[in-house]
Amino acid sequence: MDSNGKGDCSQDVPTILSVEQVTEHQLRDRVTQVQNVYQAKFGVQPDFFVRVPGRVNLIGEHIDYCGYAVCPMALKQHILLAVGTSEDPVLNLVNVDGKYPDFNTAIETLKIDVSGPPQWHQYFMCGVMGVLENMIGLPEKLVGLNVVVSGDIPPSSGLSSSSALVCSAALCTAHAYKTKFSKRELAALSAKCERYIGTEGGGMDQAIAFLGNKGCAKLIEFNPLRDTSMKLPENAVFVISHSLAEMNKAATADFNCRVVECRLACQIIAKKSGLQWEKLTRLADLQKQLGFKLKEMAETVQRLLHEEPYSKTEICDILETTDDELEKFTLSENTKNIQQFKLYQRALHVYQEANRVHQFFEAGETGASLETLGALMNSSHASLKDLYECSHPGLDKLVSIGENLRYGARLTGAGWGGCSVALTSPENAKEFVETLKREFYADHPLSKGKDVDKLVFVTEPQEGAFILV
Numbered sequence: 001m002d003s004n005g006k007g008d009c010s011q012d013v014p015t016i017l018s019v020e021q022v023t024e025h026q027l028r029d030r031v032t033q034v035q036n037v038y039q040a041k042f043g044v045q046p047d048f049f050v051r052v053p054g055r056v057n058l059i060g061e062h063i064d065y066c067g068y069a070v071c072p073m074a075l076k077q078h079i080l081l082a083v084g085t086s087e088d089p090v091l092n093l094v095n096v097d098g099k100y101p102d103f104n105t106a107i108e109t110l111k112i113d114v115s116g117p118p119q120w121h122q123y124f125m126c127g128v129m130g131v132l133e134n135m136i137g138l139p140e141k142l143v144g145l146n147v148v149v150s151g152d153i154p155p156s157s158g159l160s161s162s163s164a165l166v167c168s169a170a171l172c173t174a175h176a177y178k179t180k181f182s183k184r185e186l187a188a189l190s191a192k193c194e195r196y197i198g199t200e201g202g203g204m205d206q207a208i209a210f211l212g213n214k215g216c217a218k219l220i221e222f223n224p225l226r227d228t229s230m231k232l233p234e235n236a237v238f239v240i241s242h243s244l245a246e247m248n249k250a251a252t253a254d255f256n257c258r259v260v261e262c263r264l265a266c267q268i269i270a271k272k273s274g275l276q277w278e279k280l281t282r283l284a285d286l287q288k289q290l291g292f293k294l295k296e297m298a299e300t301v302q303r304l305l306h307e308e309p310y311s312k313t314e315i316c317d318i319l320e321t322t323d324d325e326l327e328k329f330t331l332s333e334n335t336k337n338i339q340q341f342k343l344y345q346r347a348l349h350v351y352q353e354a355n356r357v358h359q360f361f362e363a364g365e366t367g368a369s370l371e372t373l374g375a376l377m378n379s380s381h382a383s384l385k386d387l388y389e390c391s392h393p394g395l396d397k398l399v400s401i402g403e404n405l406r407y408g409a410r411l412t413g414a415g416w417g418g419c420s421v422a423l424t425s426p427e428n429a430k431e432f433v434e435t436l437k438r439e440f441y442a443d444h445p446l447s448k449g450k451d452v453d454k455l456v457f458v459t460e461p462q463e464g465a466f467i468l469v
Contacts, residue, residue, distance in 0.1 A: 054153035064202030067284025074212025127169025130193025156246035158413020163205035212464035243394030245417030265347035374407025381410035390415030
């Protein structure tokens with residue numbers, strides 16, 4: 001690290017540890033489990049293991065793909081792989097969880113079919129393809145990969161299980177092919193290749209998966225990718241709670257619609273400001289072009305955009321373009337048939353949320369109170385609910401419970417289900433968790449038969465991805 005806590009790119013390589021160095025009991029048990037499954041399936045011992053964590057975003061939702069900084073931390077929950085190579089150039093995938101069927105395909109002809117809902121193995125294929133397409137000196141004969149996958153990140157929970165799977169695939173492929181990528185390069189290519197599945201994400205999940213450090217959250221900035229360790233108050237305790245509503249952001253158009261609405265807002269403001277709108281797609285780039293502060297950008301949104309939804313026809317009229325050109329410059333495949341877009345609300349959330357991230361980071365750096373951090377989290381959730389419209393009744397209920405026991409709470413991840421994250425204190429943490437169990441999970445029909453301790457739990461920042469040999 002340099003004096004500012006920012007990563008030194010020259011030393012930015014994935015960590016390689018020996019299995020003997022693993023002291024965490026749960027991780028050692030998981031390693032033994034995937035090792036045994038690998039031995040039973042492939043008849044030999046794996047060559048190495050890969051561990052990639054999930055993440056919780058403390059603040060800064062739906063702004064990374066607009067070019068703005070976010071503040072996540074890596075979780076204890078992770079994807080664990082047992083990996084070996086073979087002369088036969090085939091990708092063989094086995095999941096410890098029997099509900100995910102085995103999969104195999106020729107590595108030389110990897111292709112992802114995005115015509116239907118994404119399958120678990122397709123996320124893995126994204127990571128493999130990302131490395132093979134970015135390697136320098138691809139060998140004439142590709143080696144095969146035999147992989148056993150185990151994960152304890154709840155799927156479709158907003159804790160980045162899918163991105164962790166993509167990242168684990170990229171890391172294991174890079175190591176198997178003995179090619180050198182820095183952690184930042186792996187994060188960037190993982191973010192890019194996850195779009196093969198149809199998700200137009202921004203890179204936060206992949207960045208924290210590789211760059212996380214135990215004991216601290218991270219301010220993740222983009223273009224170029226930078227990470228700065230954030231001081232969290234010693235008495236800050238974070239509690240994650242699952243809403244019991246699952247949401248796969250690649251399975252619907254909701255997520256990509258928000259990306260496109262931000263893109264359209266950017267282009268219309270650019271057009272009305274005399275800029276070349278075709279060359280601008282991100283709200284952060286628009287701010288840079290205009291030279292305004294974030295507060296001034298929010299005022300610009302309120303001045304130049306109207307609150308009523310924009311029709312596609314109105315958008316084309318303002319931009320002086322055609323439907324075909326709009327599809328070419330702005331829309332994604334699964335948003336081409338959407339006829340109305342809310343631009344004012346989405347852009348206003350982005351600029352105000354980006355400002356909240358900086359306030360949150362500065363509050364941590366200056367030793368501000370938990371009340372200050374919590375108030376920013378509360379404001380974030382209100383904006384996500386009212387302006388971005390990506391919350392869910394279950395999430396809204398979770399963030400309303402135990403107000404006297406916590407300082408703030410908000411949804412985390414894409415929304416429309418998944419998890420909330422709340423800030424509390426060591427003295428109140430246990431009572432707060434018990435209150436959530438009693439007031440949310442006890443009578444919830446979807447909680448029956450589930451381990452509630454895996455649905456609501458206290459967490460702290462963990463290390464990013466590493467390899468075990």
